[in-house]
Amino acid sequence: MQLFLQNLINALQWGSFYALIALGYSMVYGILMLFNFAHGDIFMVGAYIGFGVATGLTALAAMGALALPNWVILVLTILISMFLTSFVGMLVERIGYRPLREAPRASAAITGLMIGIILETGNLAILGAERIRFPSLIKSTTYDLGGVFVTNKKIMIVVVSLVLMLALNEFIRRTRWGMAMRAMAFDYVVIPLMGVPLNTIASLTFALGSGLAAAAGIMFAIAYPVLDPYIGIIYGWKAFVAAILGGRGSVKGACLAGFLLGFIEIFVGAYMPSSVRDLIAYSIILLILVFRPHGFFGEPHSAKLRL
């Protein structure tokens, strides 16, 4: 039972990364009906931007120019990186997707894939192949809850993710921008005729998704403080599958499926050799998709790759 609870907490932490990344995939799919294959790499870029911001801020604090406690630095890091990374997302949309709005969607998927490769390689070229250590901003303290060990980092990660998800949900449900996004998801051919600017909404969507991915990246870096340029490939593609599992375009579904994927991976890893983790995780996902082709909350689309 203790082992189970311990793993449950680990899974919550692990799932929150996936959920945050999956949200970006899901929103873009919901609105533009295309797979943003570059999103995993935006997650990676977010983590690196977070690294840059965190190092910069701690250096400033160490020089005495900025007398701030560490947790403020952390919050600032997250916010600034989210802000910066959302521009990366908008740039990706501007370069890779907007010129292809009339083109077959498969072509847009290819440009996304290629932009992802450019981001990875660019990172390798600029920063070199060494892995980077993320500065430890908060000191790890472990609480013992009846045999189950919880670190403050884990609590922080889960809480921040949940807050971000709720904030996103509120944004989509309550604001005018959110309403425009929902309308666009309903029909991106007719709604622009009603005066809702498609390009602005698309940019907004990419910005939101990238911001969330950056948050996921930073928290990932806090939990596992070693970064390399391929984290985007490893975790991004999994989160993509999770987004689909949740139902394309469904915010609720993406969160849920992200956590589910986290649970599956952690529990498989806990009770079986870790090399079969991917095998079992993907097999379970495949099985679910066979029986629920549109995911948990997806609507049956008759969409086809336009050619």
Next chain:
Amino acid sequence: MVENNSASPDNPPKRFLRLRQFLGDIPLLAWLFGGLISVLVEQQIGESLANLLGLPKIPVLFGFMIAMKEPLLLPGALAYVLVLYVLTIVLIGKITARPFNLMAAKMMQWPIAIPVLLHLVVLYASMHFWADISLYRELTLKLTLIAIMLTLSLNIINGYMGEFSCSHPGFMSLGAYGASAIMVLFFVNDRLFGDAILPEVLGPLFFPLALILGGIVAALGALLIAIPSFKTRGDYLAIISLAFMFIVKSLFENLQFLGGARGLKGQPDLANLPTVFIWMVICVWVINNFVRSTMGKALNAVRDDELAAEAMTVDTRRTKMVAFLFAAFWAGVAGGLFAHTVRFINPNTFGVQRLAEILAMVYFGGLNSVYGSIVGAVSLNLLGEMLRPLALFKWIIIPLLLILIMIYRPTGLVAFKEFDVRKLIQPKRKPEKEV
């Protein structure tokens, strides 16, 4: 008739008109013959010509490699290519155009197989002598031929069927592991599989069987995807096939008797140039016939409008299934050839990177076209080899190029072009009245 801006074959841009007129009457056989001669000439005088032009050795890949490594030698390499390939081929082609045109006209009356075989023999001979110069050339050539097979088979799904499949590396690995397991089990004294069961002499005979078996394994894998995917429409296949690719990859990582994550090595050296060439030709031939058959047309109908196709009595599900399994089979065969060319495979060979590569070749060359697949595979492979000295930047330049192509020609360079062998080998300008 002369319109400046349109580039369709009927009214070409003005500036190329002279060139086209000049080269237009050279039939394919003359081109190939010119290639053969120029390669033979290279074998004889290539070394001394290279020395004359100040090159250390024969430029291996048309000077592409030199262009990036030692730019100072570039003029020499260019001159070499110009003299030895371009000039020779054009000259020989122009001189022999007349007799070969007559010959082509004559051959058009024979069964189509004979002239096609003749063309292929000349093509193979020139490739053979070209690759004779260095092992590097041979390897590059073999990998390019295999890439053509892969691209073509993915083009069936992504181009002709209009779905988006991500599982090609998976099929490839199924074929690669299937074929290698059989060959290693039977013919190689190996740590994993024990001693060879059959004498080594039988290897070349068994090799095609092993490849076909590998292809069938891949097709069976495809069946697993096809059954759930083609019940519903939409982007479903993309996701299922992606998941499938990851499943296959981690499956092979966990199968210890196939080497696990360390990979499988020691495949017998059977995938020599003629074998790969023959398989590539068979693949192009079969796939070209497939896409031009009723089934292929039905496939196009399904892509353009599934409902309408169904109303026109196309059995959409069966069509899609057959095409998908067919493509997977060829991917498997290509995988088997790949395994025996490189002679070492591990699960990581067949990951997302490979997927990006194959997709890039398909979309670069052009959807829904056999020409396109050949163009895409050859040009991206050559480009990849050329940019190899740039190391990392290779993976910035190629994606950038592809993005540009996607923006300006979203369906690829030579999309929607029919590959008609008859048109290809026919005489180029009707010779003066005879026959």
